[in-house]
Amino acid sequence: MQTKSTHSFEGAGLSCIRDDRVLFEQLAFELLSGQVLLLEGKNGSGKTSLLRILCGFREPDAGAIRWCGDAIKDSSFYAQMAYVGHLDGIKKELTVLENLKMSLALNSPGRYSIDQALSKVHLSGYDDVLVQALSAGQKRRLSLARLLITENVLWILDEPFTSLDRQGIALIETLMIEHCANGGMIVLTSHHDIALHNVDVLTINLS
Amino acid sequence: MSLSRAFFAVIRRDLVLALRRRSEIANPLLFFILVITLFPLGIGAQPHLLQAIAPGIIWVSALLAAMLSLDSLFRSDFDDGSIEQILLSPHPTTVLVLAKIIAHWLVTGLPLLIVAPLLAVFLGMPNHALGILLLTLLLGTPVLSLIGAIGVALTVGLRRGGMILSLLVLPLYVPVLIFAGNAVQMASGGLPVDAQINILISILLMALVLAPLPVAAALKMSIN
Numbered sequence: 001m002q003t004k005s006t007h008s009f010e011g012a013g014l015s016c017i018r019d020d021r022v023l024f025e026q027l028a029f030e031l032l033s034g035q036v037l038l039l040e041g042k043n044g045s046g047k048t049s050l051l052r053i054l055c056g057f058r059e060p061d062a063g064a065i066r067w068c069g070d071a072i073k074d075s076s077f078y079a080q081m082a083y084v085g086h087l088d089g090i091k092k093e094l095t096v097l098e099n100l101k102m103s104l105a106l107n108s109p110g111r112y113s114i115d116q117a118l119s120k121v122h123l124s125g126y127d128d129v130l131v132q133a134l135s136a137g138q139k140r141r142l143s144l145a146r147l148l149i150t151e152n153v154l155w156i157l158d159e160p161f162t163s164l165d166r167q168g169i170a171l172i173e174t175l176m177i178e179h180c181a182n183g184g185m186i187v188l189t190s191h192h193d194i195a196l197h198n199v200d201v202l203t204i205n206l207s
Numbered sequence: 208m209s210l211s212r213a214f215f216a217v218i219r220r221d222l223v224l225a226l227r228r229r230s231e232i233a234n235p236l237l238f239f240i241l242v243i244t245l246f247p248l249g250i251g252a253q254p255h256l257l258q259a260i261a262p263g264i265i266w267v268s269a270l271l272a273a274m275l276s277l278d279s280l281f282r283s284d285f286d287d288g289s290i291e292q293i294l295l296s297p298h299p300t301t302v303l304v305l306a307k308i309i310a311h312w313l314v315t316g317l318p319l320l321i322v323a324p325l326l327a328v329f330l331g332m333p334n335h336a337l338g339i340l341l342l343t344l345l346l347g348t349p350v351l352s353l354i355g356a357i358g359v360a361l362t363v364g365l366r367r368g369g370m371i372l373s374l375l376v377l378p379l380y381v382p383v384l385i386f387a388g389n390a391v392q393m394a395s396g397g398l399p400v401d402a403q404i405n406i407l408i409s410i411l412l413m414a415l416v417l418a419p420l421p422v423a424a425a426l427k428m429s430i431n
Binding site for chain 1: 283291
């Protein structure tokens with residue numbers, strides 16, 4: 001069970017330079033349990049680069065990222081975060097169940113069992129279906145189901161609403177509200193207007 | 208959350224994946240068999256010549272078959288983002304990549320071992336050398352997978368990395384080729400081969416311990 005203890009995720013003086021172009025500099029934020037950080041900006045403004053820096057895939061050209069006060073490499077950051085990016089990290093030759101079991105083996109078990117998570121994202125009954133037979137929206141819901149079965153506090157989501165229909169978007173919003181109510185925190189980019197009631201949403205505009 | 212569970216889950220997943228796309232196993236193996244069966248046809252009726260170069264033929268074919276299969280090691284994981292999830296796992300990346308390399312060897316290296324005795328007989332290699340041939344393949348092919356993994360991890364992010372991969376990896380394969388080929392040659396002549404086998408064992412142990420570190424680092428670099 002997730003405890004209500006507070007976590008903090010902060011970035012200070014972050015900057016990113018790609019191909020001699022400054023995407024952003026002196027960017028700072030502080031995110032506490034229950035809060036959402038929404039990154040806005042036009043295409044190419046560095047939203048995805050920032051997310052990848054926050055995941056630790058890329059070193060920031062300046063600045064530091066801290067998880068509960070410690071540098072992310074020296075903290076429990078990787079045991080407490082989950083990332084869903086442009087690439088969904090799902091094997092199309094494996095079944096829905098095999099994919100989720102793999103995610104579970106790589107991380108610690110979280111709040112929901114695989115069955116519960118599948119019914120939450122409206123994929124129950126698809127356990128033994130090969131992922132290549134799923135639609136784009138179903139695949140996206142499957143990659144988001146990974147957030148529910150593994151133990152995590154911080155969700156880092158890159159355009160989570162891509163290829164989801166209106167119902168799907170509402171579903172993910174509900175899950176996000178629930179996650180925040182349980183003391184979780186979310187960093188996301190989105191082109192859609194998101195409706196998160198009773199959640200403290202911080203916004204950074206990169207353009 | 209146990210490391211051994213994650214380790215075996217990765218191996219299991221890669222074996223299931225290999226079973227579902229069989230061409231990946233079949234390709235290097237077929238290449239190995241084809242090259243070796245073509246040699247006697249090309250050389251003609253000179254059984255002594257064939258017998259003399261048999262160790263070299265088998266080892267060069269094994270080496271090229273291993274090179275051919277390398278790209279599949281990380282390619283699909285890189286394309287669908289599974290590598291990102293592996294890197295974000297709280298478990299050490301080196302251990303998880305080692306699991307991937309072991310699975311890759313089970314799929315591409317082990318089948319070579321199984322068909323090699325048959326092909327050796329086909330080339331006229333003396334029976335008493337078969338044991339040593341198998342032993343060198345058992346010790347040498349995992350090294351090919353381990354060293355190859357470093358090259359693949361470095362080039363997986365490039366669009367046309369195939370050429371660079373060969374240039375990077377081939378020179379590092381040479382020691383294995385020399386010692387393994389030499390061991391089989393000596394064994395065919397009835398000479399002791401302890402020294403070569405010991406060197407192969409030490410190369411394998413070193414690769415096993417040292418290769419996963421640069422592989423993990425290179426993968427992290429490649430996903431940017």
